Amino acid sequence: MRIGALSARTGVPTRLLRYYEAQELLTPDRAANGYRDYDERLVERVVQIRGLLDAGVPTRIIKEILPCLDGPGSIHVNGPSAELIENLERHWAQMDAKIQCLSRNRDAIRGYLDTVRAQGR
The missing domain is CATH 1.10.1660.10 (Multidrug-efflux Transporter Regulator; Chain: A; Domain 2)
Known part of the structure; x- marks a missing residue:
């Protein structure tokens, strides 16, 4: 095609x-x-x-x-090489670190919003 x-x-x-x-x-x-x-x-x-x-x-x-x-x-x-597994593990660790950072940022913003909303009432 x-x-x-x-x-x-x-x-x-x-x-x-x-x-x-x-x-x-x-x-x-x-x-x-x-x-x-x-x-x-x-x-x-x-x-x-x-x-x-x-x-x-x-x-x-x-x-x-x-x-x-x-x-x-x-x-x-038996397909993946040791190098591929190592690359995937490294990439997974990088993604996990980003997720943790985003989660902390999300929680901080949620806390800020909760505080601002509570003060505005």
């Missing part, structure tokens, strides 16, 4: 599909005229990429994860 059809089926803009290709996350075939030709299996691959990006995983780690995935929620048990 052409890039426009893949975009329509996945809801991912064509410019992002080209970006995924540049990041080596997708590898379409090329027709004789140079047009990209996307295999049907790449529809699921794009959905996986979107899910990982939405979860905050950077493309450099996604590139390492994709060869280990069979399908949504399915991972080869």
